[in-house]
Amino acid sequence: MLLQYTTVILSIWCLLSGALSGDTDHSLDACSQIIQITSSSTKVYYPGNPSYIKAISHWANGTSTQLSKCVVEPTTAVDVGKILKLLGSNRTPFAVKGGGHGTNPGFSSTPGVHISMRSFSSVTYKKSSQTVDIGAGLLWDDVYAALHPHGVNVAGARALGVGVSGFLLGGGYSWLSNQYGLSIDTIVAYELVLPTGQVIQASKLSHPDLFFALKGGYNNFGIVTGFTMQAFHQPQVWGGTIIIDGANEPIVATAVENFSNNVKDTKAGINTLYNFSNGSISIVQIIFYNGPLPPAGIFDELLAIPSLSKNIKTSSFQAFMQAGGILETDSRALFHTVSPLKFSQTLLEVVRNETLFWGTYLASKSGTFVSYAIEPFDAKIYTHNKTATAYPADRSTPFYPYIIWFSWTDPSFDQEFYTAARESSDRIRDAAFSDGQIDILDAPLYPNIALFDTPLEKMYGINVPRLHRIKTAVDPMNVMGLAGGFKL
Known part of the structure; x- marks a missing residue:
């Protein structure tokens, strides 16, 4: 990770040496004006300052980070208001970055003024x-x-x-x-x-x-x-991670289908990831119960699958999360999604084939990781809230977010990866439709993992x-x- 950030810092500084020369827009003027109108606790950082690098960096630096004219780190909502009012009056491009985990280019980065929310940390x-x-x-x-x-x-x-x-x-x-x-x-x-x-x-x-x-x-x-x-x-929880060889995917598919269709205990949950890396498929099976021990039988079928490793125990919720680690990526990454209405062995076989096909094909184009996350939720998940929300527009039909995650290193292949993600989501959607999920064509796509060119109507x-x-x-x-x- 240190090497990755060092590389990013050097690359950014080299680019900035040329990018800032002859600057003609008024973003730099806005940076200096912000210093004048905000409180002394609000900071402005310029290229060369380590705080600048930290602020503009993202989880997927290659696809998500841009070189801004300055970083503004406000400490109060009042200062944010002054900054926003100034940028609006000057028509200065800006970005707002929280954690920086989004992968869509330009969503939380800018060549203009970069607003880091890092100080809002209570x-x-x-x-x-x-x-x-x-x-x-x-x-x-x-x-x-x-x-x-x-x-x-x-x-x-x-x-x-x-x-x-x-x-x-x-x-x-x-x-x-x-x-x-x-x-x-x-x-x-x-x-x-x-x-x-x-x-x-x-x-x-x-x-x-x-x-x-x-x-x-x-x-x-x-x-x-x-x-x-x-x-x-929050009581103690039970669960953890099981690593399964891809050869056992048919058993996994049966167990996931049975769990999603038959387990009605709302304290229970799973997340199944089909991963392709280094030439082969493996499956990461995460299981969770919001209590010290689950009732007998809920997870038996999943636990019986032959595994390469298994770490299941009772712990605090925080320890459960820490045991899963932090998702890492290479310099470039994307998320995309499709919203099936149910899980079946037929559909999961399609997902396995997508994992194998795109993992193999994209490896020759600097692809380092391909993952499809299957996340069954309780069918009544959307009924907890009776008040309308922007997403989802319709809460009457259950649907579930599939996550498509691709990582790669070479920017010259960017468009091929974006095209692959679109084609893969379409293929899974079409397979679900053919499997009897007629309403999938109207199911909303989850905004947090939708690709950058997803139409608003498909989400809202x-x-x-x-x-x-x-x-x-x-x-x-x-x-x-x-x-x-x-x-x-």
Whole structure:
């Protein structure tokens, strides 16, 4: 990892030597103006400063990082408002970065002014209201560590290394989702800086339209600096990771289908990853029970599969997450998705074939890793929240997020990898349709893992017109259009 960051630093500095010479836009002027209008605690960093490199870096540096004119690190929502108002009036391109785990190019990076939310890093558990205030600059690692001593938890990410803000603004599927719904369903308020610079608390009562829009609608309505989420008692949990040879995939497919169709205990969950690396397929089977021990029989079929390694035990939730490690990638990566309505051995065989085909084919184009994550959830997951949210527009039909993850190193093959991801998602969707999943054509795609050119209608469906109206009302000058992301 140190070598990777050293390489990135050297590459960035070499590029900047030429990129900044003869600069004619007003991004640099905006950088100097920001210093003048904000408090002394807000910092501005320029190329050459180690804090600049840390702030613009992403989990997938090659595809997600751009060279900004400066990094601005505000420390208060008021300063964020001053910055946003200035950038809007100057029409200066900008980016807002939380954890930096997104892979879509330009979504949280810019050649203009880069706003790092790193200083918004507090976690406050309020026992009286059973809620938690969470800063937008945190990783879920930090949140889980802070809540562990209190014996409570929130519906956060299912992997470490993921940022809080992007995850929550796009939806959020959690290990607790079977019990409590999507992560956005457990948010009770947002601290939001509007494009005008005004700081508000958006809740169901105070700003119902914005409260609806922020639940999946990303950064179209301003900059979120903090989230208030419901807190839940967190007991010890049982689970861990099993590594299985790809030759046993038919047994895995049968067990996953049976689990998804028959297990109704909402404390139980699994995540099955078909991985291709170094010329072969392996399967990572994660199992989870939100309690010290599961009832007999729930996981027996999965546990009986011959394995290369198995680490299943009772532990704290934090220890369970740490045992899974942090997902690593090479310099370039993408996520994409498809939304099946159920799991079957027929469909899982298609996923296995996709893993093998694209893993083999893309290896010759600097591909280093291909993964398909199968995530069965309880069929009633979307019924926990009766209030409309931007995502999903329709909660009456259960659907499940497949994750397609490709990693590679050579930028000259970028388009081939993006094309491969589109073709693979289409093939899985078509196979599901042929397998009897007629409604899959209308199932929404999960914004947090949708490829950058996914149409808004495919994610938000009938909610798109309402989201447009809310966007126009709060941002008539389209200030947030100066930043990346899925734009309304």
